[in-house]
Amino acid sequence: MGRFRDALAAPGLGAIAEVKRRSPSAGDLRPDADPAALSMQFAAAGAAAVSILVDERFGGSLGDLRAARSATPAPLLAKGFFREEAQLDDLRHAGADAVLLLLRDLDDRRAAAMLARAGELGLDALVEAHDAAELTRAVELGAEVIGVNARDLDTFEVDLGAALELVASAPSDRVVVAESGVSARAQGAAAELAGADAILVGSALMRASDPAAKLRELLARPLVKVCGLTRAADVAVAAEAGADLAGFILARETPRRAPSVLPVPETMLSVAVFVGERGEAPSDLVQLYSRENGHRGRDGVLLRGDVQVALVVDRAWREEDPEHLERASAAEGRIVLAGGLSPENVGEAIEAVQPWAVDASSSLELEPGIKDHDRVRAFVAAVR
Numbered sequence: 001m002g003r004f005r006d007a008l009a010a011p012g013l014g015a016i017a018e019v020k021r022r023s024p025s026a027g028d029l030r031p032d033a034d035p036a037a038l039s040m041q042f043a044a045a046g047a048a049a050v051s052i053l054v055d056e057r058f059g060g061s062l063g064d065l066r067a068a069r070s071a072t073p074a075p076l077l078a079k080g081f082f083r084e085e086a087q088l089d090d091l092r093h094a095g096a097d098a099v100l101l102l103l104r105d106l107d108d109r110r111a112a113a114m115l116a117r118a119g120e121l122g123l124d125a126l127v128e129a130h131d132a133a134e135l136t137r138a139v140e141l142g143a144e145v146i147g148v149n150a151r152d153l154d155t156f157e158v159d160l161g162a163a164l165e166l167v168a169s170a171p172s173d174r175v176v177v178a179e180s181g182v183s184a185r186a187q188g189a190a191a192e193l194a195g196a197d198a199i200l201v202g203s204a205l206m207r208a209s210d211p212a213a214k215l216r217e218l219l220a221r222p223l224v225k226v227c228g229l230t231r232a233a234d235v236a237v238a239a240e241a242g243a244d245l246a247g248f249i250l251a252r253e254t255p256r257r258a259p260s261v262l263p264v265p266e267t268m269l270s271v272a273v274f275v276g277e278r279g280e281a282p283s284d285l286v287q288l289y290s291r292e293n294g295h296r297g298r299d300g301v302l303l304r305g306d307v308q309v310a311l312v313v314d315r316a317w318r319e320e321d322p323e324h325l326e327r328a329s330a331a332e333g334r335i336v337l338a339g340g341l342s343p344e345n346v347g348e349a350i351e352a353v354q355p356w357a358v359d360a361s362s363s364l365e366l367e368p369g370i371k372d373h374d375r376v377r378a379f380v381a382a383v384r
Contacts, residue, residue, distance in 0.1 A: 002124060003075045003097050003124070004049055004075040004076075004077060004097045004098035004124040004126075004145070005098075005124045005144055005145050005175055007048040007049050007074075007075050008048050008049065008145065008175050008177065008197050008198040009175050009197055010048065012221075013188060013189075013191075013192040013196070013197070013198065013199065013219065014047075014048035014049075014197060014198035014199075015046065015047050015048055015188075015198060015199050015200075015201060015215060015218065015219055016047065016048065016049045016050070016051050016077060016177065016198055016199070016200040016201070017038075017042035017045075017047040017049075017050050017051065017201060017202075017205055017211075017215050018050075018051035018052075018053070018079070018200060018201060018202030018205065018206075019033055019035045019038050019039065019042075019050065019051065019052050019053065019060075019064065019068065019202075019206075020033070020051075020053040020058045020059065020060065020079075020202050020203075020206060021033045021053070021058065021059030021060065021206075022057075022058055022059040023058065023202075023203060024057060024058075025151070026203060028059075029202075029203055029206035029207060030206040030207075030211075031059065033059075033206065034067075035052055035064040035065075035067045035068045035071075036067040036068060036070060036071035036072075037071070038050075038068075038211060038212075039052075039067075039068040039071050039072040039074065039076075040071050040072050041211065041212035042074070042205075042211070042212060042215060043072045043073075043074040044212065045212040045213070045215045045216045045219075046215065046216060046219050047074060047215060048074075048075070048198055049074060049075040049076065049077055049097075049098070049198075050068060050072065050074050050075070050076055050077070051076075051077040051079050051100075051200060051202065052064050052065045052068050052076060052077065052078060052079065052096075053079050053080065054078050054079065054080045054091070054094075055079070055080035055081060058079075058080075060079075060080070062090060062091075062094045065078055065091065065094040065095055065096060066094050066095055068095070069094065069095025069096075070095075075097040075098065075124075076095060076096050076097050076098070077096070077097070077098045077099070077100060077126060078091040078094070078096040078098070078099050078100065079100045080100065081102065081105060082099060082100070082101065082114065083105065083106065083110060083114075085113065085114065085117040088114065088117050088118055088121055088123060089117075089121065091123070092121045092122070092123055096123060097123065097124060098123055098124035098125065098126055098145070099118055099123050099124075099125055099126070100125075100126050100128060100147070101114055101115070101118075101125050101126070101127045101128065102128050103127060103128060103129055103130075103134040103137055103138060104128075104130055104134065108137060108140075108141065111127070111137070111141055112141060115127070115141060115142070115143070124144070124145060125143065125144075125145065126145050126146075126147045126177060127141065127143035127145065127146055127147065128146075128147040128148075128149055128179065129146060129147065129148055129149070129166070130148075130149050131166070132166065132169070135148070135166055135169065135170060139170075139171060139174070143174065144174060144175060145174070145175045145176075145177065146170055146174050146175070146176050146177070147176075147177040147178075147179045147200065148163050148166045148167050148170070148176065148177070148178055148179060148196075149163070149179040149180050150162070150163035150178070150179065150180040150181040151179070151180035151181065158180055158181040160181045160187065160190070163178065163179075163180075163181070164178070164190060164191065164194040165194075167191060167194040167195050167196050168194040168195050168304075168305075168307075170195065172195070175197045175198070176195060176196050176197055176198075177196065177197065177198045177199065177200050178191035178194070178196040178198070178199045178200070179199075179200040180200070182199045182200075182201050182204065182218065183201075183203075183204035184218070184244075184266065184267040185217060185218055185219075185220060185223065185244050185267075186223070186244040186245070186266075186267055186268050186269045187266070187267075188201075188218050188219070189223055189244060189269065190269060190284065193285070193304045193309045193310075194304065199218070201215070201218060204218070220384070221355075221356055221357075222337070222350060222354075222355045222356055222357045222358045222383060223244040223245060223356065223357035223358075224242065224243045224244050224245065224357070224358060224379070224380050224383050224384075225243065225244065225245035225246075225247055225271065225336065225338075225357055225358065225359040225360070226238040226243045226245070226246060226247065226360065226361070226364065226371070226376055226379070226380075227247030227249065227256075227271070227273065227338070227359050227360065227361040228247065228249055228254075228256035228258075228361035228362065228364075228365070228368075228369060228371075229246055229247060229248055229258060229262065229371070230248075230256065230257070230258045230259065230369040230370070231262075231369075231370070231371075232262055232263070234370070234371040234373075234376070235262055235263075235264060235268075237371065237373045237376055237377070238268070238371070238376055238380075239264065239265045239267055239268050241376055241377045241379075241380040241381075242380045242384065243268065243376070243380050244267075244268060244269065244357070245268060245269050245270075245271050245285070245357065245359075246262075246264045246268050246269070246270050246271065247271045247273055247287065247359065247361070248260070248261045248262060248270065248271065248272055248273065248281075248283070249273040249361075250272055250273060250274055250279055250281060251273065251274055251275035251276075251289075251296065252275075253275065253294070253295055253296065254368075255368035255369060256361065256362075256368050256369045257369075258369075260281070261281045261282055261283045269284040269285055270282075270283040270284050270285070271283060271284065271285045271286065271287050271302070272285075272286050272287070273286075273287040273288075273289075274286065274287070274288050274289070275288075275289045275290075275291050275295075275296045275297075276289075276290065276291035278303075284304075285302055285303065285304055285309075286302070286303040287300055287301070287302055287303075287312055287336075288300055288301055288303060289312075289314070296314075297316075298314055298315065298316040298321070299311065299312060299313055299314055300312035300314060300338075302334075302336055309334060310333065310334035310335065310336050310356060310357070311331055311333055311334065311335055311336070312336040312338055312359070313327055313328040313331055313335055313336070313337055313338065313339070313353075313355075314338040314339040314359075315338075315339030315340055321339065321340075324339055324340070325349060325352045325353055328352075328353040328355065329352055329353045329354070334356040335353065335355040335356055335357075336355060336356060336357045336358075336359055337349060337350075337353050337355035337357070337358050337359065338358075338359035338360075338361075339359075340363070341358055341359065341360040341363065341379075342360060342363035342364075342375075342379065343363070343375060343378035343379045343381075343382045344382075346358055346360070346379065346382050346383055347382055347383075350383065358383055360379050363375070363379075364376050364379055
């Protein structure tokens, strides 16, 4: 028991890649989906586990679970609407390592009975919550793996912001899975920074021409941050090139100061950059540096709300820093590597440091605050 849980709890952001032919909200997604072939491809592309819809409303069956089991040793999650212990016996016999339990469909007595039977069978349980009350129930029931679903199953609408706050409020001793609504690398990163151990991705993979390539794309690291953005046109080019983070410098000492945090597409996260004191800005994240001798200090922190989620390893203000990469490679935790990165040297820097994200600004400019679109594209391409 625990193979599914342990796979999700491994370092970094894991992914449960889902095989589903159709969705009640979206209709047909991939009617000819082959669970055996897809399970193998997902495992090879880095999935921590594979989810198989076994409910006919999603075009699934127990036969799909058996087919996936015959094709891959990866942990398998059986998804459906389960209320009776006998169903768990069938799922275990068909090859499941874990089962989805929806708290919206189970009262506490039923949920406890299902969890107990799952434990007897050696099945892990992904206990799914949609709101704060259900999250509290999951914790009190002793669920080790908790799924937070961004999709309202009554309206089928997705509220990623509300789901991220639920993820952030979950106890740190549980394995937390962010479900629904992840179709871009930045959305997965947002879940990761909120505290999710893994994301569950189905529709985005099933709609992709190459599902396994889409999974690799969602999990790819490092992320790319283009900083010093001051114009909407430059934000658009960075997004089109595939950058994940858009940086807007709001510190007074730079010619790259942005007028504000500009709107970004849903494929990107906005980052407000401050020096000294943190100001107010409607951004997804904040990058904060100390002020030293009237200028930006060497290293900074990346914040989600008031919580530090990464260390920014940079260079001192307008100074050479020959130990820059050595300091970065020795640092622990999530690292955003900044300072002097360009299309020409970022590959070497990534190899040396293995950062969570890379950050470039002045090397991508025609003049301060005005991006060279070709160099922005070249930088992203060099990272990918």
